[in-house]
Amino acid sequence: MGAYVGGWLATAPEVEVLLVGRQRLADAVAAEGLVVSQGAREERVRQVQVATAAAALAESDVVLCCVKSRDTEAVAKELTEILRPEALVVSLQNGVRNPATLRAALGAERVLAGVVGFNAVLRSAHEARQTTDGDLELEQREHESARRLYAALRAGGLSLTTHRDLAPRQWSKLLINLSNAVSALSGAPTKELLVQAGYRRILAAVLREGIGVARAAGQPLARLRGLPVGAVPMLLRAPSWIVRLALGLKVDPKARSSMAQDLERGRPTEVAYLNGEIVRLAAEHGATAPLNQRLVELIRAAEAAGGSPSLGPEAFWTALHEREDP
Ligand SMILES: NC(=O)c1ccc[n+]([C@@H]2O[C@H](COP(=O)([O-])OP(=O)(O)OC[C@H]3O[C@@H](n4cnc5c(N)ncnc54)[C@H](OP(=O)(O)O)[C@@H]3O)[C@@H](O)[C@H]2O)c1
Known part of the structure; x- marks a missing residue:
């Protein structure tokens, strides 16, 4: 990301970008440039530098935090020692905890929450491609660096919306991301998950449980692609052609x-x-979320086994309703 x-x-004009990443990214970008693509748009960007240590960010006005959630705390600690006090840090991560983790280390005023509504994959070490449509959503902040960031993202062709309260969007995105575990355990591309009724039954059940927990906790939720979140599980149970039509999704x-x-x-x-x-949210409210709990267990087992069990829809449904031995 x-x-x-x-x-x-x-x-975008007058924007200098420095990526901090691993040596494999630095080598590939130095040799080939960075290639970004979305639909038929493709750019080979040569003016991007890659560093392998966060120290290179010392003079930055804005830092986009794009590490996995488990790395946020370590990155936040590093940034406190490096950044200028007026630098802005923006979380473009999934989940709902990352902005708070960054704020705890850096201070609330310096951190903006973000929600990325599309997927991107690395096609090779230096080629990043957007594979579904969707917006980038950021917290609205009256801050000079924030204003410049919004303008630069739009000038770079990214579809950006800004919002005073991003929490309902973060939670709705989290609910949609509950499907990531289904994707990982099935090994199926996103398009197949949406096309096969057997997978959609699983997605609907997991999402329905998540929505129930969020509602019980009193968490406001934003609409998704114009639909109330509660309508999405119902839609997933409809015939495939209705799902495609209603979601209007362009999925690679x-x-x-x-x-x-x-x-x-x-x-x-x-x-x-x-x-x-x-x-966790269910437990805090004296409830349980057995399907999501089971997905956590199945993913942990797959991590330990070193790969996806490639569950077909029927085997998946059965595994989802089994309980781990006490
Ligand atoms: N990809 C998507 O389509 C997508 C969409 C929406 C939201 N998101 C969210 O965006 C976040 C990033 O996802 P991603 O898919 O871009 O993850 P990713 O492919 O794992 O990219 C993160 C990169 O940061 C590197 N890294 C971690 N700590 C570092 C450090 N201290 N110094 C230098 N490099 C470091 C990682 O290297 P190592 O792997 O070697 O640690 C990895 O190459 C996640 O929260 C994800 O949920 C992703």
């Missing part, structure tokens, strides 16, 4: 959730910050 958003930002056949990509690469996933968040 950092390479994708950073790449388009670098195409190769689109896969970042959790599926993590499992494939043998990396730990963000399941604790997504399905695990629903389990």
